[in-house]
Amino acid sequence: MYGLEAISxxxxxxxxxxxxxxxxxxxxxxxxxxxxxxxxxxxMENATSKKKSDQIPAEQxxxxxxxxxxxxxxxENPEAALEYYxxxxxxxxxxxxxxxxxxxxxxxxxxHPHLTIRTLREKGYLVATGDGLxxxxxx
Amino acid sequence: MELFLQFLHNTGYxxxxxxxxxxxxxGIFFVTLAIAKNYEPLLLLPIGFGIIVGNIPFFKGFGLGxxxxxxxxxxxxxxxxxGLYPSIVFLGLGAMTDFSSLLAWPKLMLLGAAAxxxxxxxxLSALALGFLxxxxxxxxxxxxxxxxxxxxLTAKLAPHLIGPIAIAAYSYMALIPIIQPPIIRLLTTKKExxxxxxxxxxxxxxxxxxxxxxxxxxxxxxLAPASIPLLGPFFFGxxxxxxxxxxxxxxxxxxxxxxxATIFLGFTVGASTQADVFLTPKSVLIFCLGxxxxxxxxxxxxxxxxxxxxxxxxxxxxxxGAAGVSAVPGSAREVHLxxxxxxxxxxxxxxxxxxxxxxxxxxxICAGILWSFNVG
Numbered sequence: 001m002y003g004l005e006a007i008s009x010x011x012x013x014x015x016x017x018x019x020x021x022x023x024x025x026x027x028x029x030x031x032x033x034x035x036x037x038x039x040x041x042x043x044m045e046n047a048t049s050k051k052k053s054d055q056i057p058a059e060q061x062x063x064x065x066x067x068x069x070x071x072x073x074x075x076e077n078p079e080a081a082l083e084y085y086x087x088x089x090x091x092x093x094x095x096x097x098x099x100x101x102x103x104x105x106x107x108x109x110x111x112h113p114h115l116t117i118r119t120l121r122e123k124g125y126l127v128a129t130g131d132g133l134x135x136x137x138x139x
Numbered sequence: 140m141e142l143f144l145q146f147l148h149n150t151g152y153x154x155x156x157x158x159x160x161x162x163x164x165x166g167i168f169f170v171t172l173a174i175a176k177n178y179e180p181l182l183l184l185p186i187g188f189g190i191i192v193g194n195i196p197f198f199k200g201f202g203l204g205x206x207x208x209x210x211x212x213x214x215x216x217x218x219x220x221x222g223l224y225p226s227i228v229f230l231g232l233g234a235m236t237d238f239s240s241l242l243a244w245p246k247l248m249l250l251g252a253a254a255x256x257x258x259x260x261x262x263l264s265a266l267a268l269g270f271l272x273x274x275x276x277x278x279x280x281x282x283x284x285x286x287x288x289x290x291x292l293t294a295k296l297a298p299h300l301i302g303p304i305a306i307a308a309y310s311y312m313a314l315i316p317i318i319q320p321p322i323i324r325l326l327t328t329k330k331e332x333x334x335x336x337x338x339x340x341x342x343x344x345x346x347x348x349x350x351x352x353x354x355x356x357x358x359x360x361x362l363a364p365a366s367i368p369l370l371g372p373f374f375f376g377x378x379x380x381x382x383x384x385x386x387x388x389x390x391x392x393x394x395x396x397x398x399x400a401t402i403f404l405g406f407t408v409g410a411s412t413q414a415d416v417f418l419t420p421k422s423v424l425i426f427c428l429g430x431x432x433x434x435x436x437x438x439x440x441x442x443x444x445x446x447x448x449x450x451x452x453x454x455x456x457x458x459x460g461a462a463g464v465s466a467v468p469g470s471a472r473e474v475h476l477x478x479x480x481x482x483x484x485x486x487x488x489x490x491x492x493x494x495x496x497x498x499x500x501x502x503x504i505c506a507g508i509l510w511s512f513n514v515g
Contacts, residue, residue, distance in 0.1 A: 002269045010272040016259035019508045026362045026504055027252035027497065033354055034347075035245040041346045099237055102489075106339070114338065114486040131394075 078123050079139070085120065086136055095133040101126075154196035158414035166190030166409065172313065179313035179469065182286065182405055186309055189409020205410045216407045219301060222294045222368060224404040225287035229369045231397020232287075232467070232499065233376025234389045238351055239343040240493035246447070247459065247490060251497025253443030254463030255505050257282035257436025262509070265428055273297050276509040278425055281308045282432030283502025284315075284464035290408065291369060292506040296513055303422040305408040307429035315469040318430070319437050319461050320477055326441045327457050331448075332481045334456040336490045348381040359504055365514075366507025370500065437461045437470075440494075455490075462491035465498035 001009055088108055092100050098117060105113035120126040127137045147153055169187025173180040193212075197203045205212040218224040241247060258279045265275035273296040280292045281304060289308040293301045311318060323332075352374035360367050379389040411417075440460030448454045458477055462470045471491030478487040 003267050006269060007263055007266045010266050010275070012263050012266040012272075012275070015272075015276075015509075015512050016262050019262075019505065019512065020256055020259045022362065022508055023255050023501055023504050024249075024252045026359060027248050027501055029362075030355055030358050030500070031245040031248035033358060034242055034248070034351060037242070037347050037350050037354065038344065041344065041350065099239075099489075103239075103342075106342070112338070115484070 078119055078125065082120075082125055082136070082138070085116075085125075089136075095129050095131075095135050097133055101134070149198045151196045154198065156196075156414075158418045159194045159196050162194040162412060162414045162417065163191050165412075166194065169409075178316075179309070181401060182309050183313050185402055185405025186306065186409040189406040190306075190412050191409075192406075193410030193413050204413060205407065206413065206416065212407065212410050215403055216411060218400070218403055219290060219305075219407050219411070220294055220298055222291040224400045225291035225294075226368045226372050227400035228287040228397055228404065229503070230372035230376040231392050231394075231400065233352070233373040233378075234380045234393035235397070236373075236377055236380075236467075236496050236499070237492070238377065238381075238496055239348065240340065240489045241496050242343045242347050242351060243341040244490065244493055246451075247455070247493045248497040248500075249447065250440050250444055250460045250463035250494045251465070251499075251501040252463075253460060254436045254440035254465075254494075254498055255283060255501045256439035256443075257432050257434070257464075258502070258505050258509075260435045260439075261428055261432035264431060268424060268428070270424075271297075273513045274300060276513050277304055278428050279432060280304075280502070280506055280509060281311065281425075281429040282436040282464075283498070283505055284308070284312055284433055284436060284466040284470070285499060285502045286312060287404070288369060288465070288502045288506045290404070292510060295510050300421075300425065301408065302411040302413075302417050303425045304429075306412060307426050309405075309408075310426075311429055311433040312466045312469060315466055315473050318433060319470060319473050322434055322437045323441055323458050323461050323474070323477060326438060327445070329481065331445070331457050332478065333485070334454050335482075335485055336456055336459075336487060337453070338486065340489065345381070345383075349378070352378040352381070355500065359500060363504045363507030363511065365510040366503045369503040369506065373499070373503065433464070436464045440464065456485075456487060459487060459490050459494050462494035463498045463501070465495060465502045467495045467499060468492060470498075471495045 007013060088104050089096055089101055092104070101117060102113050105116055110116055117126065125137055125139070126134050129135055166187045166189075169183045169190060172178045173183035173187060193205060199207070202208070202210045203212075204210060205216050207213060261282045262275050262279035265278045266272065270278060277289075277293040277297040277300055280289050283289065286305065286308045290301060290305050293304045356370060356374040359370050376389070376392050379385050379392060440463035441457050442460070444455055444457035444460035448457065456478065458474045462474045464470050471488060471494065474491045475486070475488040478485040
């Protein structure tokens with residue numbers, strides 16, 4: 001059996017329509033849930049911290065972690081900025097992923113994280129170790 | 140002399156015919172693509188060499204071939220026939236996947252769902268061409284562009300088609316740089332391709348990363364329980380990675396375990412393409428339908444992104460729809476390179492990876508759905 005007749009005989013139209021609808025609805029529901037996860041966690045944390053602050057006197061917070069000062073224009077002079085980048089990635093260890101480096105650059109308010117990474121790669125300061133990770137190459 | 144002649148009659152040189160030579164040629168082509176062109180070498184190299192090994196003619200009955208009981212290849216092939224290797228690959232994939240971009244941009248998940256529409260169009264096409272429902276479902280899943288998922292579903296529904304379907308799925312994954320760009324260019328305008336995604340991304344907390352695999356496995360597997368063998372290990376692998384308390388296990392899953400499974404999966408799938416079993420008109424049709432499935436999946440992702448843009452205030456680059464197929468990370472990389480070609484300051488890789496991750500989940504759900512439709 002071929003053609004439309006074969007599709008109807010195998011209940012193909014219903015399979016395709018139902019399958020497409022289920023996967024769309026399923027992933028939409030998942031998208032909705034993950035868009036709310038942060039909100040729910042924040043809500044729970046706020047409730048917990050409020051409860052704690054009602055019970056215990058506020059503890060003195062520890063000294064804030066101070067990041068080294070970024071160079072004035074790292075893209076113009078990446079050689080001079082290399083020490084700064086090494087310092088801010090020290091906690092990642094000798095080898096690190098570009099995703100982690102990107103996150104740290106964002107935390108350090110780097111205006112162009114992608115461009116910075118690209119420049120460092122092109123200049124040969126950031127080299128692949130062959131296992132999906134990268135390390136610094138000091139000239 | 141008689142003994143010598145008898146020996147000659149048992150050699151591969153004597154038993155070979157044009158079909159074996161053709162398949163060995165295909166194997167060499169795959170190996171060349173992997174080494175010379177660097178096209179998906181992790182897959183094409185083991186598959187290509189497997190094709191060469193599987194197509195060396197031998198005297199039947201010696202327990203040598205992959206389809207002969209008690210042969211070594213037959214035992215290694217067990218992991219393919221039972222769907223074991225795909226589950227292990229998914230465990231490793233989960234341990235390698237970073238969901239932070241997806242969590243920062245949940246709407247990109249819809250592109251992963253839209254790109255699965257190619258599967259259902261192909262299901263209808265395969266049925267119309269006379270394939271049985273279980274065979275049609277196995278062929279359709281090629282549109283998910285996910286090799287392990289294709290092998291898993293085919294092992295469950297149409298084990299006799301594992302060879303051609305796996306080879307088609309992996310071939311099209313390797314050919315992403317050739318297949319996707321023309322479709323993307325055809326369906327998008329230059330202005331659309333120049334759309335920038337925001338460089339600043341919402342910071343995703345560790346708690347969100349921890350909650351996601353648990354929430355996702357419950358939601359997806361309750362919806363399509365047949366996808367448990369794929370999504371269960373996938374989200375477990377991810378939880379190991381983000382928890383930070385079992386670094387050793389996460390590292391092993393994302394390196395030694397997935398590598399071992401990939402080696403055996405690729406090699407045995409390649410070896411399963413024995414010319415006398417593989418070279419049939421059905422295989423040719425499967426290859427054609429696979430191309431249709433992959434192209435339609437790409438097109439449906441791009442078109443859905445364009446539809447989303449009609450309603451969104453912050454437009455998304457519609458090329459990202461093409462990354463909704465689950466070929467990780469090939470399609471995300473291709474979309475990123477296309478974006479860079481249009482505008483070197485346009486960085487789409489992180490967003491492409493988010494769509495890719497969503498595509499992996501989507502295609503596993505589709506496999507579960509198709510399996511449950513055709514079970515029994």
